[in-house]
Ligand SMILES: [Zn+2]
């Protein structure tokens with residue numbers, strides 16, 4: 001399927017083709033740190049399909065635990081993570097970040113990776129009280 005990406009500030013937009021059967025949730029500490037959250041949902045772009053349609057990206061090159069270099073691309077204006085890829089823009093697939101993809105609801109993970117660093121409380125999330133928007137807003141409260 002074709003996806004459309006859009007960063008938080010709207011400056012960067014991109015398109016790519018992905019296979020929804022290849023979506024994974026990554027619990028590695030790099031994903032936790034750079035995404036600013038508990039885990040990151042990712043999907044590989046089909047080879048050569050990624051196209052930046054507006055804006056510009058900055059690249060931070062990180063040395064992975066394997067010793068390989070990884071290019072981490074993000075919107076230079078607002079910092080929204082866009083993809084991770086081979087160091088120096090070398091050959092290999094780009095790992096798209098699902099968060100800023102407009103079709104993200106259709107991209108459910110089929111597996112979890114790097115579970116050794118997964119947060120131990122994740123399994124309890126589904127049983128917590130649910131609030132539809134910001135706490136204190138005039139909204140109904142639901143419990144599952
Ligand atoms: Zn942006």
Ligand SMILES: [Zn+2]
Nearest residue numbers: 026027028031
């Ligand atoms: Zn990761």
